Every structure is written in structure tokens, then in C-alpha cells.
Amino acid sequence: MDAKQLPLHNVVIVENQHYLNDDGDEQQGQAVAIVDIVSVHPWRQDEFEAACASYWAEGYFAWVLDNVRRIDPPLAAPAKRKIYLIEIDHP
Numbered sequence: 001m002d003a004k005q006l007p008l009h010n011v012v013i014v015e016n017q018h019y020l021n022d023d024g025d026e027q028q029g030q031a032v033a034i035v036d037i038v039s040v041h042p043w044r045q046d047e048f049e050a051a052c053a054s055y056w057a058e059g060y061f062a063w064v065l066d067n068v069r070r071i072d073p074p075l076a077a078p079a080k081r082k083i084y085l086i087e088i089d090h091p
Helices: none
Strands: 008-015 026-042 061-080
Touching: 008 061
Parallel strands: none
Antiparallel strands: 008 026, 026 061
């Protein structure tokens, strides 16, 4: 993601149970939150615990989120890699 494109507003966070390896991978997931992405920076080792990650490695990025709005109950949504368009019915 290019920092010139930020902030991004109303981004839907979709979770799924399987790691997606390739850009063409798609799983059934669930939309759990709507957020604004305000900045991006290289992921730092001191952020590992807060990320609830299973390991730390260089080369990843951390998104700084704001205006987090939980979707309760979660809604069915496709889970893919990267940022993509979806439509959900959410008040």
C-alpha cells in the first residue's frame, strides 16, 4: 500500500481460519469490523506481542487503525489476500 493513498476509510476487516498463500486464494470468512487505516510502517519486533502473531519476521508492514467499529454479529464475506472490494449490508 502506498502511503499517498492514506488514509483509507471504511475498510472491512475479514477474518478466516486459514493462511492465504497466493493472491488467487479465496476462503469463506466473516466481516468482523470496519476501520480507517491512517498509516503504515514496517512491522517492528517490539510490536510482535500486540499483534498476537505466532512469529516475527522482517519484511512485513503494520497498519495503524483508527475509528474501529465492530460488526456484531459478524457477516459472511469472502476472505482474500490484500485489499479488495466487497459489499455487505451493515447499518
